[in-house]
Amino acid sequence: MAARKLYAGAKLREVRTRIGLTQTDFAARLGISLPYLNQMENNNRPISTSVVLALAREFGFDVTELGAGDDERLVSDMREALADPVISDAVPMADLRLTAANAPALARAFLTLHRAYRDGAERLASLDAALGVSGTLTPSPWEEVRDFFHYCDNYIDSVDRAAETFAAQIGRDLDAGLARWWADRNVVVTQYEAPRLRHFDRGARRLTLSTRSSAATNRFQQLHQVALNAQAKLLDATLDLARFSSDDARAIARTGLANYFAGAALMPYEAFRAAAEDTRHDLERLARQFGASLEQVAHRLSTLQRTGAKGVPFFFVRVDQAGQITKRHSATRLQFARFGGACPLWNVHAAFATPGRFLRQMAETPDGVRYFCLARDVSTSGGAFGTPTRRHAIALGCEVRHAPRITYADGLDLSATFEPIGISCRICERVACHQRAVPPLERPLKIDPDDRGLLPYDL
Known part of the structure; x- marks a missing residue:
């Protein structure tokens, strides 16, 4: 089969602009003519192998970024x-x-x-x-911020590296290091019996955490406050570049960036990536090693997209009992429904019925790409009798070619039958799906009142 030609003019133009070169200078560095570069940037010609190699040689560019x-x-x-x-x-x-x-x-x-x-x-x-x-x-401010992280590949390099530097400064014992860090700044850290996770009184210089929260949650909340206190300029610079359309979106994004810093400090990039490979991405072992929750570990695995040091490209999603997606990110070709629930054939929905167990699934999307999927409930108690339990399930997965690097895929026949899943019924092209909720937009319907199958129409 012939290799697919690579048309990536917009990405090539973005690379040149980011480096700050004119077309003439860029063409000279790549060893090609100006008209040839112009044709590639306008997708009139595919990017040649020699240009790909020149990008890597001249600029240290990660050529995988030219992908689709x-x-x-x-x-x-x-x-x-x-x-x-x-x-x-x-x-x-x-x-x-x-x-x-x-x-x-x-x-x-x-x-x-x-x-x-x-x-x-x-x-x-x-x-x-x-x-x-x-x-x-x-x-919607919420959707605007979600799209910001979505199109950044959920990896913010400057924030990630700042968090990694902070983690190195406070030492391997995170709890002791945080205690020293707060004490050096005359901040008193206390705990109290209340449902709120965190409160910082700037006037009294007091950080209060909830005794109902787990140790992993309290570490994360402390690191979140560190980001707000010590990394304000970095957060503001990142927000300025994003150019959000409203103050609400900017405020939500600030919280998202502080959460990102907290996760990256709790699980520093290089140390976490190495541990992930060593444990073959065992979520429970990684959670113990870094003092994090399973959800925090799964989310962090999906952010390992640093240029030149990428981890396994995972997708990560969290859903509630109604099937609504409350967190989503994909470093793979698999995308998620932006509106409504996820495909009901996906194993993440079954995780609620099997608490405490990891569910495995071999799945295939309508485009023919096959995935190894892992799902587990991550419901959390309110911490006291009578308080509501937050019920969520998470899914983590990768293309099946990466499955041998995942401990949870051991014992599975990676060439076995794959369960068909989709994204959203309205854009799913599968004809014979017993769980279809609404007809697909791009398929004509055949309705015969005297003939009824699983659905009231045929495609």
């Missing part, structure tokens, strides 16, 4: 947005791929517009008076 990761995300997101019933005409996949490759800014603008439309429609449907005096629609 961002393009696939944009295509998946646009397909789901175009599956909205308000859009009656199907858009060919070829057009979506061209848009993602040649006009990614336009694609993101379309997604922002669609998100604003959905937000307005949902508010109107619920008779919400919060549309505002002007009646203008703005993106």
Whole structure:
């Protein structure tokens, strides 16, 4: 089979802009002509092997960044947005791929517009008076921040490295190091019996944690406050670059970045990546080694995307009992539904019925890519009698070619039958799915009142 030609003009242009070179200088460094570079940047010609090698040789560039990761995300997101019933005409996949490759800014603008439309429609449907005096629609701050991390591959290099430096400074004994760090800044750390996880009184210089929380949660909350106190300038600089459209989005993103710092300090990049390889990605062993929770470990595994030192490309997702996705990230080609629940055939939903157990699944998406999937419930008690339990399940997975590096795949036949899963019913192309909720947008329906199968229509 012939190798697929690599058209990555937008990414190549982004690399040149980031380095700060003109087309003429960039072409000279790559050893090619200016017209040839111009043709590649405009996707009129594929990127040649010699150019890929020159990028690595001249600039130390990680050539895997030229892959279709961002393009696939944009295509998946646009397909789901175009599956909205308000859009009656199907858009060919070829057009979506061209848009993602040649006009990614336009694609993101379309997604922002669609998100604003959905937000307005949902508010109107619920008779919400919060549309505002002007009646203008703005993106949901929560979705805007989620997209920021999504398109950064959930890896923020400057914050990750700052957290790694902090962890090295306070030493291997994290609890003792944090105690010294707070004491050096005349901050008193106390605990109290209350449902709130953390409260920092800046005037009294007192950090209060909940006795109901686990040790891993309290470590994480302390590191979160460290980020807010000691890394404010770094967080602000990162937020300035993101250019969020509202103060609410910026505030949510600040919390997200502080959480990112906390996870990266709790599990420093190089040490964690090495331990992950040594333990073959055993979540429980990693949790004990780094004093973290299973969810924190699984999430951290999905962020190991540092240029030149990448880990296994995992997807990570957390769902609630209603099947709603509350956290999502994919360093793989697998994408998640932006709206509504996840595919019911996915094993993450069964995790609620088997608490304390890891569930394994060999799954195949409609594009033919096969995955090894791991799921487990991570429900947490409220810490006292009568307090509600937070019920969630997490899923972690990778393409099946990486499965031999995962301890949980031991004993599985990696060439066995794979269960068909999808993303969202409206964009899933599977014809005979017994769990289909709504028909796919791009398939004509055949409805015969005298003939009924599992569904009231045939595709």
